[in-house]
Amino acid sequence: MPQHTFILNGKAVTADVEGDVRLLWVLRDVLGVTGPKYGCGVGVCRACTSHLNGKAFTPCAVPVEDLAPNDEVTTIEGLPDTVGSDLHPMQEAWLDLDVAQCGYCQPGQIMTAVAEVRRAREAGREITEADLDTIRNICRCGTYHRIRQAVLDGARRMT
Amino acid sequence: MARRHPLRDDHPSGSGDGTARSEGEGDATRGTSRRRFLGYVLAAPTLTVAAQLGAEALAPRQAAAAAPALIPSLPGPAELLDLNELLTLAALPTSHLITIRLDEDGTAHFALPRAEVGQGITTSSAMIVAEELDLPLDKVKVTLADARPELLFNQLTGGSNTTYSTYHPLRVAAAVARGRLLRAASLVLGEAVGTLTTKAGAVLSPAGALLGYGELAVKAAAVSDTAVEVTLKDSDRFRLIGTGQRRVDALEAITGRKKFAMDLQVPDALPTMVCRPPTINGTVRSVANLAEVRAMPGITDVVTVSTGVAVRGRTFGQCIDAVRALRVDWGPGTAEGASDATVLAKLRRAELPLVVPPLPLLTKAVDARFTFHFASNAALETNCAIADVREDSAEIWGSLKAPIVAREQIALKLGLPVSAVRVHVTEGGGSFGRKLFHDAADEAAEISRVMGKPVKLMWHRTDDFRQGRTHPMSTSRVRATYTLGEVLTYEQRHTSVATDFGHGIGEVLTAEAARLPVGDLAFSETMFQLTQISPYHLGVTTQLLSETDKGFNTGSMRNIYSPNVRCAQELVMDELARRMGQDGYAMRRRLMKDPRARAVLDKVAEVGEWGRTMPAGTAQGIAVHTEYHSVVAMLVEIDCRPETTGRKIPGAVTGPRVTRVVCAVDVGLAVNPRGLEAQMMGGISDGIAITLTSGLHLRDGHFLEGSWDQYFYTRQWNTPPELEIIVMPSTGDKPGGAGELAVAGAMAAVACAYGRATGTMPTVFPVNHADPLAFTPLPTVPPVPASPTDGRDRAL
Numbered sequence: 001m002p003q004h005t006f007i008l009n010g011k012a013v014t015a016d017v018e019g020d021v022r023l024l025w026v027l028r029d030v031l032g033v034t035g036p037k038y039g040c041g042v043g044v045c046r047a048c049t050s051h052l053n054g055k056a057f058t059p060c061a062v063p064v065e066d067l068a069p070n071d072e073v074t075t076i077e078g079l080p081d082t083v084g085s086d087l088h089p090m091q092e093a094w095l096d097l098d099v100a101q102c103g104y105c106q107p108g109q110i111m112t113a114v115a116e117v118r119r120a121r122e123a124g125r126e127i128t129e130a131d132l133d134t135i136r137n138i139c140r141c142g143t144y145h146r147i148r149q150a151v152l153d154g155a156r157r158m159t
Numbered sequence: 160m161a162r163r164h165p166l167r168d169d170h171p172s173g174s175g176d177g178t179a180r181s182e183g184e185g186d187a188t189r190g191t192s193r194r195r196f197l198g199y200v201l202a203a204p205t206l207t208v209a210a211q212l213g214a215e216a217l218a219p220r221q222a223a224a225a226a227p228a229l230i231p232s233l234p235g236p237a238e239l240l241d242l243n244e245l246l247t248l249a250a251l252p253t254s255h256l257i258t259i260r261l262d263e264d265g266t267a268h269f270a271l272p273r274a275e276v277g278q279g280i281t282t283s284s285a286m287i288v289a290e291e292l293d294l295p296l297d298k299v300k301v302t303l304a305d306a307r308p309e310l311l312f313n314q315l316t317g318g319s320n321t322t323y324s325t326y327h328p329l330r331v332a333a334a335v336a337r338g339r340l341l342r343a344a345s346l347v348l349g350e351a352v353g354t355l356t357t358k359a360g361a362v363l364s365p366a367g368a369l370l371g372y373g374e375l376a377v378k379a380a381a382v383s384d385t386a387v388e389v390t391l392k393d394s395d396r397f398r399l400i401g402t403g404q405r406r407v408d409a410l411e412a413i414t415g416r417k418k419f420a421m422d423l424q425v426p427d428a429l430p431t432m433v434c435r436p437p438t439i440n441g442t443v444r445s446v447a448n449l450a451e452v453r454a455m456p457g458i459t460d461v462v463t464v465s466t467g468v469a470v471r472g473r474t475f476g477q478c479i480d481a482v483r484a485l486r487v488d489w490g491p492g493t494a495e496g497a498s499d500a501t502v503l504a505k506l507r508r509a510e511l512p513l514v515v516p517p518l519p520l521l522t523k524a525v526d527a528r529f530t531f532h533f534a535s536n537a538a539l540e541t542n543c544a545i546a547d548v549r550e551d552s553a554e555i556w557g558s559l560k561a562p563i564v565a566r567e568q569i570a571l572k573l574g575l576p577v578s579a580v581r582v583h584v585t586e587g588g589g590s591f592g593r594k595l596f597h598d599a600a601d602e603a604a605e606i607s608r609v610m611g612k613p614v615k616l617m618w619h620r621t622d623d624f625r626q627g628r629t630h631p632m633s634t635s636r637v638r639a640t641y642t643l644g645e646v647l648t649y650e651q652r653h654t655s656v657a658t659d660f661g662h663g664i665g666e667v668l669t670a671e672a673a674r675l676p677v678g679d680l681a682f683s684e685t686m687f688q689l690t691q692i693s694p695y696h697l698g699v700t701t702q703l704l705s706e707t708d709k710g711f712n713t714g715s716m717r718n719i720y721s722p723n724v725r726c727a728q729e730l731v732m733d734e735l736a737r738r739m740g741q742d743g744y745a746m747r748r749r750l751m752k753d754p755r756a757r758a759v760l761d762k763v764a765e766v767g768e769w770g771r772t773m774p775a776g777t778a779q780g781i782a783v784h785t786e787y788h789s790v791v792a793m794l795v796e797i798d799c800r801p802e803t804t805g806r807k808i809p810g811a812v813t814g815p816r817v818t819r820v821v822c823a824v825d826v827g828l829a830v831n832p833r834g835l836e837a838q839m840m841g842g843i844s845d846g847i848a849i850t851l852t853s854g855l856h857l858r859d860g861h862f863l864e865g866s867w868d869q870y871f872y873t874r875q876w877n878t879p880p881e882l883e884i885i886v887m888p889s890t891g892d893k894p895g896g897a898g899e900l901a902v903a904g905a906m907a908a909v910a911c912a913y914g915r916a917t918g919t920m921p922t923v924f925p926v927n928h929a930d931p932l933a934f935t936p937l938p939t940v941p942p943v944p945a946s947p948t949d950g951r952d953r954a955l
Contacts, residue, residue: 017474018456022946025476029430034422035415037588039539040620041479043947044868047539052954061950076415087414094413098405101837102277103412104539104588110413115955133876134808138867140539140589141277142844143837144878 006067008033009078019065024048026064027075035076035107039138046137049108049115050075056115076107079114089157090114093150101141109137113151117158127155170293170357170396172341195388196327198335199256205263206339206379209256210331212272212313212324257325259288259332265360265373267294267336270304273325274316274560275408276538276587276594277841278898279834282407283322284329286830290399291333291392293357294372301407306562306582316560317595317715319787319896322830326894327391334389336379343379344370394828394892401889403833408586420543420557420585421617428545428613429459431606432478434468434485435622437939438860439711441492443468448486455481460610466626469606471614476946479619483941493710495860499532499632502656502708502857506634509707510654513638516699522642525734529637530923531723533656533855533862534630535870536716540588541623546603547613552579557600558587565597569604591845592715593628596659619943621865629855629862630716631656635727639697644739646750649697649731653724657706658683659713687720693728694785695750717845721786721903723924726850729782729907730920743911744769744781755890756783759792759823762885767794767821776800777818780912784904787896789826791839793846793908795819795879799916808876810868812933815916815926817847817909819881822901827891835897836884842901843882848873849902850909854925856932865937865944 005014008031015026024041027033027050036059039047043061050059051074059073067073079088087095090113100106112135120127132148139147198210259269267288275281285299292299307314313324337357344362345352347370356363362370394400411417436442443463452470453461457477461470470481515524544557553573559565559582566582573580587594603616618627633655640648660683687704702724736743744764751757760783763769769781776799783792796819806813822839829835852871856863864870906924914920923929937944 018477020480021457021474021476023950025430025474028421029474029476032424034418037419037539038421038475038541038617038620040867041946042620042866042944043950043953044866045539045620052951055954057950057954059950061947061953063948066948066951076413080414091413095405095409098409098833098837100406100409100412101279101841102538102540102587102589103408103417104277104419106412107415119955129880135875136810138539138872138874139844140537140591140872141837142841142848142873144844144873144875145840145882146837148875148878148880 002065004064004067005069007070007072009074010081012069015064017064020063023059023062023064023067023073027059033075033077037104037107039105044136046112047105047108049111049137051111051115054118056112076111079111088114090154093154093157097146097150097153099143099146099150101143105137105139109139109147112137113154116151117155127151170392172352172355172357195390196331196334198331198387198389200335200339200381200385200387201258202381202383203260204380205376206261206336207258208332208335208339209258210328210335212257212310212328257328257332259336261336261372261376261379263373263376265371265376266298266300267292268300268302270302272304272307272310272314273321274558274584274587274590274594275303276558276560276590278838279406279831280321282404282834283830284325285407286399286404287326287329288333290397291330292337294360296399296404296407298360303584303586305584306566308563308566308577310563314561314563319898319900322894323788323896330391331389334391335387338387338389339379340372340375343375347375347378400830401828401832404831406834417586419540419588420545421615423545423556423585425545425547425556425613425615428547428615429471429473430475430478431469431471431603431614431616432475432482432619433464433466433602433622434470434482434487435626435942436467436489436492437942438492439494439626442490444488444490446485446487448484452481452484455484460612462606462609464602464605464609466602469610471610471612475617479943479946482619482943483945485941492860497710497857497860499857502632503530503634505707506632506654506656509705510634510636511652511703511705513636513650513652514701515638515640515648515650518640518647519642522640522647523738524638524640525731525738527637527727527731527734527920527922529635529723529727529730531633531635532924532928533632533857534716534849534853535624535627535855535864536592536630536714537623537627538587538589538591538593541620542593542599542618542627543616544600544603545613545615546600546607548573548604548607551575553604554581554583555600555604556583556585557597558585558590558594559597559600560590560594561597565600568597569601572601573604573608591717596628596714598628620867621937621943624855624864624866624870625862626712628659628712628714631658631711631713633723635723637727637731639731639735641735641739644741646735647698649693649700651702651724651728653687653702653704653720655704655706656711656713657709658715660686660715690719690721690786691724692785694752694756694783695732695747696752697750717842718899718902721784722846722849722906725782725784725903726907726910726924729911730914733911733914734920742770747781747783751783753785753790755825756785756790756792759783759790759825759887762823762887763792763794763821766823766883766885767819769794774800776916778912778916780908780910780915782904782907782911784900784907786903787900789824789895789897789900791822791824791900791904793843793904794821795905795908795912797909797912797916799913811874811876812852812871812927813876815851815913816877817879820879820905821883821885823885823887824900825887825890826895826897826900828889828894829886830894832886835886838897839884839901840882842899843905844873844878845902846905847877847909850906850913850924850926852877852925852927854928861939863932863936869934
């Protein structure tokens, strides 16, 4: 069976699996990394949102064979390590505002939030209400208002 | 062992003392005659206590206080005995114990016989136990109980009933534990129980000795089961109940460590999916390429089952590919050829007639008919379950709100005794009514049996929308008559595609039918009568339900009938106000039956500045809702101006924007106001969705929507930028229901605001249902779309 090597949460991993299997299933079913959730399988609900080389992406839409050995995949499990802490500042904001309800979408929401803040900063600005309006992640519990507050609060904590 | 401590801000032994009352002088000293409750100490190695669920005697409910309306209405059935009381009553003679165990590390453990699906009941239940036991919240560990058939009716999570029905039993059990700990400490310290107090997980003596609960856990244990009388802590001594607390599972949720059913690793339970029919409940005639699909990469099994063709493989991705590769000859389903128009015609024929009594001359009428299209109660976690069925036993894992029914029905299906089937209740990724049913557990059990292997079954999102349960399409015909500024009659005929209540609540009602003040009604009519309250005095009031067409997979969606029924009523209220030249808020206020409802209405009108001047194309809407012993009011502002409705967000359906919501809520006693706010927030998102954007289109026997970018639940671009939720000061000593409360009020207020902003009362929901489709429907064969491959290019 073909082998696919990439960096997952800071460590090189190799998965023995057919190359067209989407990364979400390689993470969940082969490697046992279950933070990224399935919500649609077609890249629209964004429950599986993780980072690929620091950018938000949906692993449900990337065949594992598209990854190179130096590609860095970060899931919610690896987010705190990117800041060398037990929790990422965005997670702390989430905790303080008690954002989660059922919690199913929350890993994806947080990974999106971190990437949105980074993207705004790379453009030389801070995240705005208009940016918040474009976040696509579904929260079927409807805790959107707390998500908005937490993204802004988390952005302030991300220095 | 005993330590000094400096603080004396603690809990005297009298209240909740589980020992002989001669030692419990607390009552007498406060001069009250508080009620006594019966709990149990159970034989166990460490202290283990219990109380009966539903054991609290119910005080008869006062009819709603009359408001100064000229033409009061008689109380409806739901005002005399509502669904909450029914569920609680049903538990009385049959309920068994809810048990709390104290470990030697000082932690209290209990398994809640309910499903946590996001509503926050593990947190609020832990708070209730921590309060009565004087234990820090983080020392209370809550898990979800496996199906316990001996609980009969008392393991059903629905009707926003959990806290209402478990509040006293949890407190009683915790009070028994506290009493035993005090007695054990008294023996250790050689001091009278009456001199001891408890605080933060320790017993304190007047001399300053401190004994941790953990140290007392073995000493306080019993060698035989004993009944114990207790009194409960005075509410004015509460330190935790009524304070906003973070969810007990918050850290797990934000770190990805919270385990949902599909995150569990059950040995050999490989990913499994089902290839489903192109029309609702279609059937398999034959499969042309079974062998070919069995040979696909990663696939281990392909079998035909009652719902389609099941595939099992190493990854879900490979299951999706296999489902797409299957060539199946499909037979007809249960709604062949049906469309929105054919269902609407059936509803029209099934509508019960209005019976307007003789009225004075000059009486005028508001006549309206509202249509509520099919809506999906899909959660973000699709239908899913793990099953391991053996020759003589079965084990199931899933988020189940009626796990006893699941266990019994799966046992029946498998031909096994109920005792041979174990059902574990997992954390749920949302429910909204879906998890009242055990569709996935039932299907997983069938597949596991046929394959002879454990399976981890998950529905594809597209199937979840197209073959999953829906909130049935319905219509509401309303006629209200008025003269001289007063409403004389209000008649509402709600007609709905049949709602399936076959999830266990039916057993409750059947058993309790004789108690109901509704006569000999069909089951769904009974549900309707138990849940529908007109909050206003509208003269002679009748609200009736009729049902038609059982061809659809339906179930209740958060708040069952209320969002539609109450939305119609509040819109008619606005129309009555307009025609009678009255202010919508003032008229509602004047006709309101319940003073608590009037108080929340006043609060949102004040905070939300009702009647403030707003630009053309924008407007306010106001509504109340009373249910579950709770009241809520919503003031909504909406922007329907073209520059807003036409705003562009890539790939989004925008339309009218709710710009502000002010919500005031009174649940009697708010155990966790922070959790209550979360429930209101979620209900508001639901109300916005079903009013403006969320609906299913039925065409040729199937629903067109197949993804979250086709079924438009509220998204960030439709979220109100301004949201204020006001939790009213407690007006009672018992928590009412909250989980579903906000939806009806929010839907009604959004609809009223929309009507006032556009100048036309909306009559079809969601309001954009007749617009050109905002998406290209996915094919029905194969039933699920291919997984995309362009994720790298779309990274942001």
